Structures are given as structure tokens and as C-alpha cells.
Amino acid sequence: MQVAVVWFRNALRIHDNPVLSWAYESENVDLVLPMYIFDGKIHQRSTQTMAEHRLRFQFDCVENLQQNLKNKFDLNLHIFSGDCLEVLESIREQLRSFEVLLLSEYSTNPRDKKQLEIIEKNLISTNQNWSAKSFPSSQTILDIEAIVSSPEYKPPKSMKDMVRLFKKEFGDYENIIFETNEPNPSSLKRKKSLSVNSKYQVSLDQIRPLLSTSGYFLGGENEAIARLEKKVTSQHDYVKSFNKPKSISTNVQGNPMEPTTTGLSPYISTGCLSIRRLWNSCSEIQQSSEHTVPPVSLHGQIMFREMFYLLSRSVENWDQDSGNSQCKEIEWGELDQALLDSWDSGQTGFPLIDAMMRQLNATGWMHHLGRHAVSCFLTRGQLWQNWTHGRDIFERKLIDSDWALNNGNWLWLAGVAPFSMPYYRIYNPCPDSKSSLNVETKDAEFIRYWVPELSEFPSKYIFEPHLAPLHIQESVGCLIGRDYPTPIIDRKESRKKNLQLFKLSLEKLR
Numbered sequence: 001m002q003v004a005v006v007w008f009r010n011a012l013r014i015h016d017n018p019v020l021s022w023a024y025e026s027e028n029v030d031l032v033l034p035m036y037i038f039d040g041k042i043h044q045r046s047t048q049t050m051a052e053h054r055l056r057f058q059f060d061c062v063e064n065l066q067q068n069l070k071n072k073f074d075l076n077l078h079i080f081s082g083d084c085l086e087v088l089e090s091i092r093e094q095l096r097s098f099e100v101l102l103l104s105e106y107s108t109n110p111r112d113k114k115q116l117e118i119i120e121k122n123l124i125s126t127n128q129n130w131s132a133k134s135f136p137s138s139q140t141i142l143d144i145e146a147i148v149s150s151p152e153y154k155p156p157k158s159m160k161d162m163v164r165l166f167k168k169e170f171g172d173y174e175n176i177i178f179e180t181n182e183p184n185p186s187s188l189k190r191k192k193s194l195s196v197n198s199k200y201q202v203s204l205d206q207i208r209p210l211l212s213t214s215g216y217f218l219g220g221e222n223e224a225i226a227r228l229e230k231k232v233t234s235q236h237d238y239v240k241s242f243n244k245p246k247s248i249s250t251n252v253q254g255n256p257m258e259p260t261t262t263g264l265s266p267y268i269s270t271g272c273l274s275i276r277r278l279w280n281s282c283s284e285i286q287q288s289s290e291h292t293v294p295p296v297s298l299h300g301q302i303m304f305r306e307m308f309y310l311l312s313r314s315v316e317n318w319d320q321d322s323g324n325s326q327c328k329e330i331e332w333g334e335l336d337q338a339l340l341d342s343w344d345s346g347q348t349g350f351p352l353i354d355a356m357m358r359q360l361n362a363t364g365w366m367h368h369l370g371r372h373a374v375s376c377f378l379t380r381g382q383l384w385q386n387w388t389h390g391r392d393i394f395e396r397k398l399i400d401s402d403w404a405l406n407n408g409n410w411l412w413l414a415g416v417a418p419f420s421m422p423y424y425r426i427y428n429p430c431p432d433s434k435s436s437l438n439v440e441t442k443d444a445e446f447i448r449y450w451v452p453e454l455s456e457f458p459s460k461y462i463f464e465p466h467l468a469p470l471h472i473q474e475s476v477g478c479l480i481g482r483d484y485p486t487p488i489i490d491r492k493e494s495r496k497k498n499l500q501l502f503k504l505s506l507e508k509l510r
């Protein structure tokens with residue numbers, strides 16, 4: 001008898017899930033054992049790799065997956081916490097009489113790859129009844145491994161390269177509707193769940209009270225589908241006119257939590273939403289009339305994502321600033337922990353930067369142009385800190401944290417990659433209404449919400465409150481330096497100095 005152990009890692013959904021579909025539809029599989037493994041430190045509210053909102057979001061995703069598997073397929077998701085090899089070892093004996101097939105999603109993340117290597121070496125190769133199979137295109141549209149290993153492959157540097165690649169792969173790619181993998185719960189091949197016991201098994205009811213409360217974004221496939229419907233499927237004009245660089249970074253007027261972009265990233269990165277489902281929804285809407293095109297369209301955003309997945313697989317040391325062909329080794333110098341802490345906690349004295357970072361701390365999310373503002377500020381703009389420090393903080397805190405995308409975008413914003421924006425194009429952290437950061441400056445509602453110390457400040461001074469005359473500071477009850485920090489750096493001087501340092505560093509590399 002064959003049992004398929006379906007290991008959910010980065011595709012926490014039942015729709016368009018190639019791994020689940022295969023297990024469910026395969027003639028040879030008799031029983032299915034779905035499982036998810038949390039970090040061993042799940043009981044501690046946050047772990048080394050996940051800050052509390054990210055962990056809570058992940059928890060909600062797993063809980064919803066458990067419900068959906070039960071309701072739609074009558075399958076029991078086994079939830080463990082601990083080291084992956086130890087977890088599998090703990091159920092090995094119970095699977096002794098089966099032919100065991102360990103199924104998982106393909107991933108470019110070195111942590112995922114390492115886990116599988118260890119399992120291959122210590123479990124699969126030493127137990128004759130075990131084998132493993134990984135499924136491409138679970139997280140991406142492209143089969144990353146196949147593209148990267150084709151003889152013509154060259155690392156893409158721009159959207160033009162991606163358009164060329166998509167045309168070659170799919171022809172009329174803008175109109176394509178991709179086939180999805182939908183297992184049929186009522187098919188004759190209906191599979192039974194296999195149940196096992198392990199000391200590593202955990203109950204969600206026991207963990208839930210230990211975690212932070214859910215934030216603005218609730219995790220899970222049901223939420224993902226509801227958001228897709230609300231922001232994309234039912235919004236034809238929005239999709240057809242989607243123009244990313246023009247989107248407002250300070251969220252929807254009247255709701256400082258709600259993104260002006262789709263806000264689907266937490267669902268895509270956890271795999272609660274299939275990227276093909278999003279692509280297809282856009283294709284269906286766009287087919288009928290005129291629409292924006294890559295790089296600014298929604299299809300364009302998805303193609304950026306595919307580009308970073310390709311690069312993350314094909315570029316050695318993708319997450320390093322040394323030995324990485326996509327990263328110029330700028331001399332960033334030693335870490336200044338105090339500067340990094342001010343940035344991290346939203347206490348820099350620059351209200352836009354602080355509002356964005358406080359939003360990240362409170363919800364685990366930030367608009368793309370907000371990410372531009374804070375990453376530029378931390379690196380080549382003002383604070384001259386190595387991009388990897390900001391990358392690490394984002395990786396832990398973002399509920400859409402994605403190793404391929406986070407590194408790719410930090411490389412982009414630090415000005416060090418071939419696909420980067422020019423290093424001398426530095427954002428003003430105190431923007432006016434004309435800034436390409438697209439900040440709502442008239443009412444400055446976003447700043448007032450996230451930096452409540454400044455809630456009574458006149459809009460004229462709110463982006464640079466230390467310039468407000470003392471009588472204004474007194475009249476609104478917020479003295480700069482006492483109630484809100486004075487800027488930790490002179491933005492104009494640091495900008496000038498950093499431009500010179502960057503230029504000098506580049507010259508040394510030539």
C-alpha cells in the first residue's frame with residue numbers, strides 16, 4: 001500500500017495545489033497523510049525567523065488549511081512543531097508497512113532546500129520504503145528549475161527580459177489562462193486520510209492563546225479568495241487601469257490600514273493564493289478591453305515576482321553582499337546599532353519613515369513605495385547601513401516575507417544590482433505632494449494615525465515637524481525633542497556625503 005505524505009510548506013491552500021492534486025488523483029496512492037511542521041519555538045509568541053504578526057498570520061493560514069482539508073476532502077492535517085527530520089523519524093515506525101512517498105513543493109529558499117537534503121540523506125536514502133518527489137510551479141508560474149537549466153538561460157535584468165521570456169514560453173502571454181490543478185473531491189479516486197501519533201504533534205487550540213491577536217490581515221485561503229474577489233475579480237476598471245508607480249503609498253483615504261494596491265502579497269507568499277489564479281483573474285478581465293501593460297500592470301507585478309524567483313535560483317549567494325554577481329560590494333562600514341534601532345522602531349524623527357515602520361510593526365505590512373522610502377533611507381539615502389540589516393528585519397516582520405523577493409527588492413533599492421534604480425536617485429524622506437513616493441500630504445491622515453504624537457500638527461509642518469516654530473509645537477502639545485524625536489540625522493548633509501561615498505566605492509570596484 002502506498003501512502004502519500006503531503007508536506008505543506010509554502011502552498012497553504014487546497015485550490016490549484018499541484019502536490020495535493022497529484023496525491024489525490026494518483027492511481028497508485030492509497031492513503032494521504034497531510035502535514036505541516038511549525039518551528040519548534042512556536043510556543044514562544046515569536047521565533048528567530050518570525051516576528052509575532054508573521055507567526056500569527058502563518059498560524060491562521062495553517063488553521064484554515066486544516067478546516068478546508070477536513071471539510072472538502074475529509075483529510076486530517078497533522079500539525080507538528082520541531083525539527084523536520086525528528087518529526088518524520090517519530091512517525092517512521094508507524095509507516096513501516098507502507099510504501100511512503102514524501103511530497104513537497106519545489107522551493108528556491110536555501111532553508112527549505114537544506115531541510116530536504118537532510119531528510120534525503122538521513123531518512124530517504126536509508127529506508128527502502130521511503131521516496132521523495134518535489135513539484136515545480138507550486139509557488140510560481142514558470143518551472144524555475146527547467147528555465148534556469150536551459151542552455152539559453154541568462155539571468156533577467158529587466159521587465160524587457162521577462163517579457164521576452166514569457167513570449168517565448170507562452171506566446172500571447174497577456175491573454176493566456178493557465179491550467180490549474182483542482183482535485184475533485186467527489187471523484188471515484190477519493191482518498192482516505194491516514195492518522196499517526198507523535199510527541200511532536202501540537203494542538204492549535206493550545207497554541208492560539210500563546211500568540212498575538214490577529215492583525216488587520218487575517219491569514220488563510222478563505223481570506224485570500226475573499227480579498228481576490230474584493231480587490232481584483234469584482235474590480236474590472238481597477239485591474240485595467242492598475243499602474244503601480246502611481247499607487248498611493250499612504251493607503252486608502254479613510255482607512256490607514258487598507259492598501260491601495262491589492263494587498264494580496266501575504267496570501268501569495270504563504271501560498272494561500274495561487275499565483276496562477278491571480279494571473280488568470282487579470283487575464284479574464286483584460287481580454288475584454290484596453291488595459292495597462294507590464295511593468296506597471298498587475299501582470300507586470302507578477303512577472304517581477306517570477307524574475308526574482310529565477311534570480312534567486314540562478315545567482316549564487318543571492319542573499320549576500322559579497323560573492324553575489326548581482327550585488328556591487330559597496331563599503332557600507334560597520335553597523336551602527338543605535339541608528340538601526342531608531343529605524344526599526346519608528347523613532348527616527350522623520351514622520352514618513354516612522355509611520356511606515358510603525359505600520360510594519362503593528363500589522364506586518366507596508367506599501368511598496370513605503371518600502372522604497374524606508375530602504376533607501378536606511379542605505380544609500382541617509383543612514384548608510386548595509387542593506388542586509390534592513391533585509392533581516394523585513395524578513396522577520398513582514399507577513400508577506402519571501403526570501404527571493406525580499407532580497408531582490410533590497411538589492412534593487414540599495415542601488416547595488418544591475419536591475420537597481422540609479423544610486424543617485426534618492427528619495428526625500430520629507431516628501432511634498434509631488435514626490436514619486438505618492439504620499440497623501442494635504443490631510444496627512446496616514447502620519448496622524450501612525451504617529452499620534454503629531455496628530456494635531458498642521459499639515460504644512462507634519463513631514464518635518466522640527467521646523468515648526470516653537471509656538472506651534474506648544475499649541476499642539478508636542479515639543480520636538482521631548483514628545484517626538486528630533487531627526488537622528490541631517491537629511492541633506494547625509495545625502496550629499498552618501499552620494500560621494502557611493503561614487504567612491506564604485507570607482508574602487510572598477
Ligand SMILES: Cc1cc2nc3c(=O)[nH]c(=O)nc-3n(C[C@H](O)[C@H](O)[C@H](O)COP(=O)(O)OP(=O)(O)OC[C@H]3O[C@@H](n4cnc5c(N)ncnc54)[C@H](O)[C@@H]3O)c2cc1C
Pocket residue numbers: 244259261262263264265266268269298301302304305308366367368369371372375394398400401402403405406407409410413
Ligand atoms: C525593500 C523591499 C522588500 C520587499 N520584500 C518583499 C517580500 O518579502 N515579499 C513580498 O511579497 N514582496 C516584497 N516586496 C515587494 C512589494 O513591495 C510587495 O510585493 C507589494 O508591496 C505587496 O503588496 P500588494 O500585494 O498590494 O502588491 P500588488 O501591487 O497588488 O502586486 C501583486 C503581487 O505582485 C507581486 N509583486 C508586487 N511587487 C513586486 C515586486 N517589486 N517584486 C516582486 N513581486 C512583486 C506580489 O506577489 C504582489 O502581491 C518588497 C519590496 C521592497 C522595496
